[in-house]
Amino acid sequence: MDKSVTVISHPLVQHNLTRLRDERTEPQEFRRVLSEVAALMIYEATRTFAVEPTTVTTPLARTRGSRLRREVILVPVLRAGLGMLDSILQLIPHARVGFIGLKREEKSLQALFYHQSLPKDLSKFEVILIDPMLATGGSSVAALNLLSELGAKHVRMVNLVAAPEGIRRVRASYPDLPIFTASIDKKLNAKGYIVPGLGDAGDRLFGV
Ligand SMILES: O=P(O)(O)OC[C@H]1O[C@H](OP(=O)(O)OP(=O)(O)O)[C@H](O)[C@@H]1O
Ligand SMILES: O=c1cc[nH]c(=O)[nH]1
Numbered sequence: 001m002d003k004s005v006t007v008i009s010h011p012l013v014q015h016n017l018t019r020l021r022d023e024r025t026e027p028q029e030f031r032r033v034l035s036e037v038a039a040l041m042i043y044e045a046t047r048t049f050a051v052e053p054t055t056v057t058t059p060l061a062r063t064r065g066s067r068l069r070r071e072v073i074l075v076p077v078l079r080a081g082l083g084m085l086d087s088i089l090q091l092i093p094h095a096r097v098g099f100i101g102l103k104r105e106e107k108s109l110q111a112l113f114y115h116q117s118l119p120k121d122l123s124k125f126e127v128i129l130i131d132p133m134l135a136t137g138g139s140s141v142a143a144l145n146l147l148s149e150l151g152a153k154h155v156r157m158v159n160l161v162a163a164p165e166g167i168r169r170v171r172a173s174y175p176d177l178p179i180f181t182a183s184i185d186k187k188l189n190a191k192g193y194i195v196p197g198l199g200d201a202g203d204r205l206f207g208v
């Protein structure tokens with residue numbers, strides 16, 4: 001299997017994923033659980049962040065330490081990526097936040113771009129692209145292309161659920177991009193939904 005895809009098998013992640021899959025989970029609970037699972041996933045997704053040595057003076061002595069080498073920017077894909085943002089920010093409070101707005105057109109399944117707010121130059125950042133769903137991969141590739149046009153060099157992606165088709169599509173353009181997911185599901189259905197999946201993540205989050 002693809003070495004750049006990490007399936008996070010931690011029991012708490014899998015427990016929460018199952019709650020999110022459950023069709024009876026209402027938006028209020030869905031928001032809470034998605035937020036919790038995002039925090040657990042980010043712990044794993046940041047494990048390979050580049051660090052550099054530093055020194056620090058404790059009340060008792062000078063000692064060696066370590067600090068992140070690059071600034072961090074979180075980039076949720078609107079809307080559903082917003083559901084993972086707050087809890088990740090709690091863990092990386094110094095991170096900046098950029099936004100990419102994409103909406104998948106129902107019939108063509110093309111990702112339509114409608115918003116971006118990002119720094120002009122992303123080259124110095126550790127970028128984390130956040131979206132609960134990687135389905136056909138159209139939205140992810142569109143977001144990754146934009147990040148790449150802005151010079152991003154250190155990008156990783158966090159998707160709660162990924163379809164094999166989406167991973168293949170991302171791989172065709174970004175062969176080494178690290179992808180962190182809680183599950184590689186079975187397939188896409190005829191309407192481009194992930195099966196078994198959890199339905200439309202944006203709708204389940206916001207009730208619309
Ligand atoms: O891999 P793809 O086939 O492109 O599908 C995945 C995209 O679909 C969902 O967003 P959607 O377009 O439903 O927008 P929303 O978050 O506003 O509901 C999801 O959050 C991804 O961004
Ligand atoms: O299953 C899917 C596919 C695309 N977007 C979603 O929110 N869910």
Ligand SMILES: [Mg+2]
Nearest residue numbers: 200201202203
């Ligand atoms: Mg949606």
